[in-house]
Amino acid sequence: MKKIILLTLIFILPLGVISAFAQSAGIKGKVTDATGSPLEFANISLKNTKQGAITDANGEFSISEVNPGAYSLIVSSIGYEKQTREINLEKGQILEENFRMSELQLGLQTVEIVGRREVGYDNKETFSSTKTASLIKDVPSTINFVTKELILDQVAFTVNDVVKNVPGVNQFSFYNDISIRGFRIQGQRNSGTLLNGMRTFTSFWKPQLIPHIERVEVIKGPASALFGNASPGGSINRVTKKPLEESRKSISTTVGSFNTIRALADFTGAMSEDKKLLYRLNLGFENSDGFRDLQFSRNLVIAPSFAFLPTAHTSLNFDIVYQDSKGRLDRGQAAFGNRDLTTTPITTSLSAINDYLNEVTINATVSLLHNFSEAISFNSTYQLSSYTEDLLEHRTSNQFAALGDGSLDDTKVAMRVFIRKRSWNNNAFNNYLNAAYNLGSIKNTALIGYDYFRQEQLPGGSQLEARTYLLKNGNAVNSYNPDNRDNYQLDAEGNPLTNVAHFDLTSPISNGIRDMSKYIYNQVTYNQYLQQTHGIYLQNQSEIGPLKVLLGLRQEYFQDLLNYNSPEEEEVKQQALLPRVGLVYTINPRINLYGTWVQGYQPQEAAGIINPDAGGPFDPLTSEMFEVGAKTEWFNKRVSGTVSLYQIKERGGLYNANNPDNPELMLQLGEEQSRGVELNLSGNILPNWSIVAGYAFNDAKITQADIEEVVGRQKPNAPKNSANFWTKYIFENGSINGLGIGLGYNYVSDRFGSIVSADQPDVFPAYGIVDAALYYKLEKVQFQVNANNLFNKTHWVGGYDVLRAFPGSPRSIMTTVSYTF
Structure with a gap:
């Protein structure tokens, strides 16, 4: 009797697997920029699922073994506008979807209300240097930053721990006391120390804590035209983490x-x-x-x-x-x-x-x-x-x-x-x-x-x-x-x-x-x-x-x-x-x-x-x-x-x-x-x-x-x-x-x-x-x-x-x- 059951399972299971593959669907396509050049490493994901892909050197991607149904297909790449497309997949269908991405055009937002979705050591935009959302490459001054990802990778806990990642910035002492381009900024002063782009009062004796910080920005040079009294070497702006829609x-x-x-x-x-x-x-x-x-x-x-x-x-x-x-x-x-x-x-x-x-x-x-x-x-x-x-x-x-x-x-x-x-x-x-x-x-x-x-x-x-x-x-x-x-x-x-x-x-x-x-x-x-x-x-x-x-x-x-x-x-x-x-x-x-x-x-x-x-x-x-x-x-x-x-x-x-x-x-x-x-x-x-x-x-x-x-x-x-x-x-x-x-x-x-x-x-x-x-x-x-x-x-x-x-x-x-x- 056991041999009969075993032979039956050996015969039925492959048919079930073949049937499952036959009923699943797939998505393939290509992602390019506005000029038609392929975009490598763009992220493609199906919303509310764990399925997705990353484009190769030719900008191509494929997602297999997708259950039939309606989905939101999301494509994102750093520096480009995110795109979302509603799709429907039928049994056995291989759907082709191509995307042409537009460069990120920032609007008139002047303060961060919701959180930063970029993940990595790079940061593309700033709010504090012009008081409008601006691409850093379009701002006529030097802005350096340390993101939360780098902070976590280096197990940093204070601003003093992370300024070593910024050229021209070094500790002056143990305190909340930093030198930027040779000019000192320090706590208990209302110049050079910012929180979300606002002048704020801080301790001089202890470095500023950063477990709640999204990124640390160093705005080089005297930013007095924006913030009033400011240090000649620059200002350090701590941007707090903001809420995100996704859990x-x-x-x-x-x-x-x-x-x-x-x-x-x-x-x-x-x-x-x-x-x-x-x-x-x-x-x-x-x-x-x-x-x-x-x-x-x-x-x-x-x-x-x-x-x-x-x-x-x-x-x-x-x-x-x-x-x-x-x-x-x-x-x-x-x-x-x-x-x-x-x-x-x-x-x-x-x-x-x-x-x-x-x-x-x-x-x-x-x-x-x-x-x-x-x-x-x-x-x-x-x-x-x-x-x-x-x-x-x-x-x-x-x-x-x-x-x-x-x-x-x-x-x-x-x-x-x-x-x-x-x-x-x-x-x-x-x-x-x-x-x-x-x-x-x-x-x-x-x-x-x-x-x-x-x-x-x-x-x-x-x-x-x-x-x-x-x-x-x-x-x-x-x-x-x-x-x-x-x-x-x-x-x-x-x-x-x-x-x-x-x-x-x-x-x-x-x-x-x-x-x-x-x-x-x-x-x-x-x-x-x-x-x-x-x-x-x-x-x-x-x-x-x-x-x-x-x-x-x-x-x-x-x-x-x-x-x-x-x-x-x-x-x-x-x-x-x-x-x-x-x-x-x-x-x-x-x-x-x-x-x-x-x-x-x-x-x-x-x-x-x-x-x-x-x-x-x-x-x-x-x-x-x-x-x-x-x-x-x-x-x-x-x-x-x-x-x-x-x-x-x-x-x-x-x-x-x-x-x-x-x-x-x-x-x-x-x-x-x-x-x-x-x-x-x-x-x-x-x-x-x-x-x-x-x-x-x-x-x-x-x-x-x-x-x-x-x-x-x-x-x-x-x-x-x-x-x-x-x-x-x-x-x-x-x-x-x-x-x-x-x-x-x-x-x-x-x-x-x-x-x-x-x-x-x-x-x-x-x-x-x-x-x-x-x-x-x-x-x-x-x-x-x-x-x-x-x-x-x-x-x-x-x-x-x-x-x-x-x-x-x-x-x-x-x-x-x-x-x-």
Whole structure:
């Protein structure tokens, strides 16, 4: 009986398989561009199924074994308009469908409401550089970016982790403190740091977190014509992840060196059946000890986003980003006074175990976009941000320990203590009207906008400072003057007694707990201030055949109210007229040439400096940039490249004066100049082969200053040469299908420290770092191992001097498991 059943199955099963194949259908076709040339690597998919194909070198594709029925056939390729075609398949039918793709023509959208659908290291469009949706190749300035895909591939968690992928950009310190083309941008300033194209207030002490970020954009040059006060080198814009119509969910966990644990989650999709209400929720958590003594990071990010699309003409977006960061303020490594950074371990920090830094940042953004017609649109965005700082730190007095005769003991660091609490609120309100119109054969897009920005330091901001040396009158000061030794309390050997004990670089117990009640404190009150700016600007983009012309003009009004809400309230007003001119010329579909001229302006009143001990008043910082370059696309627009030549002049830059009596005192220079060349390449050579590479030569010098010795000196923390490379390759065939490898290299030449004085500055040596990664994807699960600084190279990312040097991380291993569903 069993043999009969077996013979029956052997006879029936092949007939069933043959019947199934006979009843299934298939699709084949060809995809070309507007000129009829084949498009390789275009994506073809059947909506709501897992069936699809990718075109070959001839632009051809085929999909087999499709069940009969009605489908939506979708074709997409980077840089081209997506096409959807409704089809019906009958039993046994092989349907032929050919597509001719049109280049992506961006409309008048001025803010991102829904998410980016591109997947990879390349990004084709920007909203922030012109305040309209523009192809990056058509923008007359350099815009570099790091996408979320590259962020995940490198297991990056902060902006400081990813700027190594951008030519001409490097860390200035451990902090939220970046150098672009030799010019510094930093937190706790409202210039150079943007969130979704809006000026925002951020921490200075901790790098900005990015688990909720779609991409990090670096807009090179002074963008004052768009954003008001802006850094001469450029601005960093963090674009948050926005909702998508389709349902996507992913979670990942990372464990690794320095007791690091991270968890990320990203959920998006429709909240209503008609897909008019979309959501996205990003969660991020990190707990890490770091490689530095006593330093740790405990970070939490909660970032919900909602998009409401009531009609085809109106859309509304609401974002909240909540960040809670706990740790200690790391002032860097101190080495002995012989200027040899290797005399102390790179793990050396000056913190005490009872130090802390707690910060909370909240950003809430509402964006409205309405299209009155195909030619006219209006955008209005309001952003509220708040920041709170709660700090206790033991830190250097920026000098070695003084002896009674005025000499220094370079094995000990003079110390002081800060206990500080401060809070700020920021309000930004941006409104833009766009209109497309034609003048004969000339296509134009005009923009008129009004911006309002308000930054307020709230009541109660204050600091207790325990200074270094004890005076006989019961007070304390930060410096010792042997000419006035009779004013100081001295020990039996004639050395000045300390209020805060020196940090002994030779002792293993210098980081121990300190009794805060035994210090003598001076109180500093950060008086309330209010800073307001009003900006009105016009912009017109014209297209005259192959030539695109951008003209912009902004009138900015600045108002500072010092000692706000007090009888001593003082008003300071400034204004600036800021022009911008740009040209783009299309040589052929692959290559655009561009040129730009722009001016910048930054007030430098006390409200902007946020430090009552910095000195002043200071003149405003002004800047001017000329830039020319070329932008190109290759491999069917999957790879983008930029080459740029620039000159930037800045007048009125501020640097630490290295004054022992007032370590916070700033010095204003006359003029600085940066000239350079940058090369950048990003994208996918093949669908499974991604690359990011760049090189920058930057000759950034001090050209005018009261201190003659610094004229002609390279600007602080501005390397002349830097290079970056990262590539990822995924194997798609054979027994190693799904296995991937990543390899990267970063080079930075030597740099001067940031103390500007007649003395020769400390030098931070050149370095080259190799990173590597392994990936393995099994259906919805990906396993990933990253080895950063593979060869354990000792290096320093920046610094002020040998008392405040910022070493880079030694070798670290991070293991990540991700699940997508």
